[in-house]
Amino acid sequence: MDRLLREEGTRKVAGLQAEKQQAFVLLKPESVVRGLIGEIITRFERKGLTLAAAKLVRLTDDQAHQLYSIHSTKPFFQDLISHITSSPVFLMVWEGPNVIAITRNMVGATNPMNAAPGSIRGDFAVNVTPNAIHASDSIENAKRELSIFFTPAEICSYVKPTEQQFLLK
Numbered sequence: 001m002d003r004l005l006r007e008e009g010t011r012k013v014a015g016l017q018a019e020k021q022q023a024f025v026l027l028k029p030e031s032v033v034r035g036l037i038g039e040i041i042t043r044f045e046r047k048g049l050t051l052a053a054a055k056l057v058r059l060t061d062d063q064a065h066q067l068y069s070i071h072s073t074k075p076f077f078q079d080l081i082s083h084i085t086s087s088p089v090f091l092m093v094w095e096g097p098n099v100i101a102i103t104r105n106m107v108g109a110t111n112p113m114n115a116a117p118g119s120i121r122g123d124f125a126v127n128v129t130p131n132a133i134h135a136s137d138s139i140e141n142a143k144r145e146l147s148i149f150f151t152p153a154e155i156c157s158y159v160k161p162t163e164q165q166f167l168l169k
């Protein structure tokens, strides 16, 4: 069986060369009510990433403030909090080598006006506050963000056979 060695912010898979990272990804209220959860999960699955945790929740005001604490002085902060708590969001943890950079590229630019076609924001969003999706921008922030919403026991550790065969060489 695979032995998973936990390291700070990354997960090294014994016997394989690549190091897994974890990314926290949140599908914003508009993605949930527009029925885009499956479409967006499919994109990450087809890319070759591994889903480690997921749940549908309505964020409390406190959770929203924790998630976006680095933006607390920005002029758009109150709109952002109101929006993200307005209806349920879909929370996920994705794993894979370089998963932070990969998910950020797949998400696209913050303002959908500048997001490339083919990216999630480029394909599914037009406005900057309801821009479909949040994804962690660093390993450090991913750890902080996912710990707001998931206990360690809720993060599932497993290696897909295809990962071993094709993706982690």
Ligand code: IDP
Binding pocket: 071, 076, 080, 109, 110, 128, 129, 130, 131, 133, 134, 135, 137
């Ligand atoms: P990111 O989501 O691409 O990481 P951040 O700069 O971290 O972008 O901003 C967090 C969120 O705040 C964005 O996803 C967007 O919803 C909102 N936001 C960012 N900049 C603006 C702005 O200039 N006006 C309104 N909302 C903004």
Ligand code: MG
Binding pocket: 137
């Ligand atoms: Mg950000």
